[in-house]
Amino acid sequence: MNILVVGATGATGRLLVKDLLDRGEKVIAMVRTPEKLSELVANKNLTIVKASVLELSDNALADQVRGCDAVVSCLGHNLTFKGMYGHPRRLVTETTRRICTAILANKPEKPVKYVLMNTTGNRNRDLNEPISLAQKMVIALLRLVLPPHVDNEQAAEHLRTKIGQNNKVIHWTAVRPDGLIDEDTVSPYEIHPSPIRSALFDAGKVSRINVARFIAELITDNNTWEKWKGQMPVIYSRESENN
Numbered sequence: 001m002n003i004l005v006v007g008a009t010g011a012t013g014r015l016l017v018k019d020l021l022d023r024g025e026k027v028i029a030m031v032r033t034p035e036k037l038s039e040l041v042a043n044k045n046l047t048i049v050k051a052s053v054l055e056l057s058d059n060a061l062a063d064q065v066r067g068c069d070a071v072v073s074c075l076g077h078n079l080t081f082k083g084m085y086g087h088p089r090r091l092v093t094e095t096t097r098r099i100c101t102a103i104l105a106n107k108p109e110k111p112v113k114y115v116l117m118n119t120t121g122n123r124n125r126d127l128n129e130p131i132s133l134a135q136k137m138v139i140a141l142l143r144l145v146l147p148p149h150v151d152n153e154q155a156a157e158h159l160r161t162k163i164g165q166n167n168k169v170i171h172w173t174a175v176r177p178d179g180l181i182d183e184d185t186v187s188p189y190e191i192h193p194s195p196i197r198s199a200l201f202d203a204g205k206v207s208r209i210n211v212a213r214f215i216a217e218l219i220t221d222n223n224t225w226e227k228w229k230g231q232m233p234v235i236y237s238r239e240s241e242n243n
């Protein structure tokens, strides 16, 4: 498969690129700083494109996605004042919107998979996901003070409402990790259609390497894809008896 990864230099993106390369897939990593992928650069299945995704023209973006079987966004706002409050305020949403437009413009013969790394702080409005009044109030506040939260919500809404369930060209999944942690190896994890705990008041954990593994499985394993296509699966690392 040919898989384009944006956000490939991020803490999760890098692990995803490695997981896909380890499976023998061909990966195109669109990155601002190629040096951040220096440990993978020798792999002949990796193509690094130095570009800031939102600065590409529509035509250039369409060229990049042409021939891709899947696109993954592991983008996230850098956790600095500029990253959170500077431009682009809608990094993830605009990237999702523009890449989807580029895929549609190419009129590919086979559907293209789009996987968005999202968050349990976001709800799947196709499902009746209950949240407490307190959580509703905190999320309303987060929308006011944390632009990246709104960005994550709107990116998933673009897939859910603008691409939808019956699109013949783009099939999508928005993966919702709970609190991200770093671990060296993949461990048992569980996937649910909706959160099983409060993302704000009782957050669970998931390692980035487990998120990368699940996304790689989604892309390369048809059964996994068919199970979660058009949904917003939530991922938690399984708690060991020692936790």
Ligand SMILES: NC(=O)c1ccc[n+]([C@@H]2O[C@H](COP(=O)([O-])OP(=O)(O)OC[C@H]3O[C@@H](n4cnc5c(N)ncnc54)[C@H](OP(=O)(O)O)[C@@H]3O)[C@@H](O)[C@H]2O)c1
Residues within 6 Å of the ligand: 006, 007, 008, 009, 010, 011, 012, 013, 031, 032, 033, 036, 052, 053, 054, 074, 075, 076, 077, 078, 079, 083, 087, 088, 091, 092, 117, 118, 119, 120, 148, 152, 176, 177, 178, 179, 180, 181, 208
């Ligand atoms: N932290 C949590 O507990 C948590 C929980 C659930 C979901 N999430 C979500 O998970 C996602 C990924 O998390 P992560 O920790 O793996 O991300 P990360 O390490 O912060 O990586 C972010 C990626 O986005 C890229 N990026 C940032 N600003 C950009 C811009 N203006 N133009 C182009 N690329 C840009 C970065 O590129 P550079 O390397 O060039 O900066 C990097 O590749 C985020 O959307 C986050 O909201 C986080």
